[in-house]
Amino acid sequence: QVQLVESGGGLVQAGGSLRLSCAASGRTFSINSMGWFRQAPGKERETVAGISWSGGSTFYADSVKGRFTISRDNTKTMVWLQMNSLKPEDTAVYYCAAGRNGIATMTSANRVEYWGQGTQVTVSS
Numbered sequence: 001q002v003q004l005v006e007s008g009g010g011l012v013q014a015g016g017s018l019r020l021s022c023a024a025s026g027r028t029f030s031i032n033s034m035g036w037f038r039q040a041p042g043k044e045r046e047t048v049a050g051i052s053w054s055g056g057s058t059f060y061a062d063s064v065k066g067r068f069t070i071s072r073d074n075t076k077t078m079v080w081l082q083m084n085s086l087k088p089e090d091t092a093v094y095y096c097a098a099g100r101n102g103i104a105t106m107t108s109a110n111r112v113e114y115w116g117q118g119t120q121v122t123v124s125s
Helices: 103-107
Strands: 003-006 010-013 016-026 033-039 044-054 058-060 068-072 078-083 092-099 119-124
Touching: 003 033, 003 092, 016 033, 016 092, 016 119, 033 068, 033 078, 044 068, 044 078, 044 103, 058 068, 058 103, 092 103
Parallel strands: 010 119
Antiparallel strands: 003 016, 016 078, 033 044, 033 092, 044 058, 068 078, 092 119
């Protein structure tokens, strides 16, 4: 099993920045990809960004490209999401995700094997 714990959420004004962190523990050697999803009230959980551990390939949802950056350390224990130029529509609960398969796992919530508990991000206009 893998445990994921997010931190760094909060309230920020539009145009501001936040950095989310995710700490992984347990059988982290089995992880091959990690990512971030978000879920706004009344909406489905959607992918935000993903990263692979081998090679560090990344992808981003079109809605966050150029504003968000995903990164990881080399020990499979930490992943971050730097969020800049935040907009009110970025308001959601953000979830850290991990999987034993490749980065494609992070394109769909149905494929994710491990989830964090979520952290609230609220962007005021």
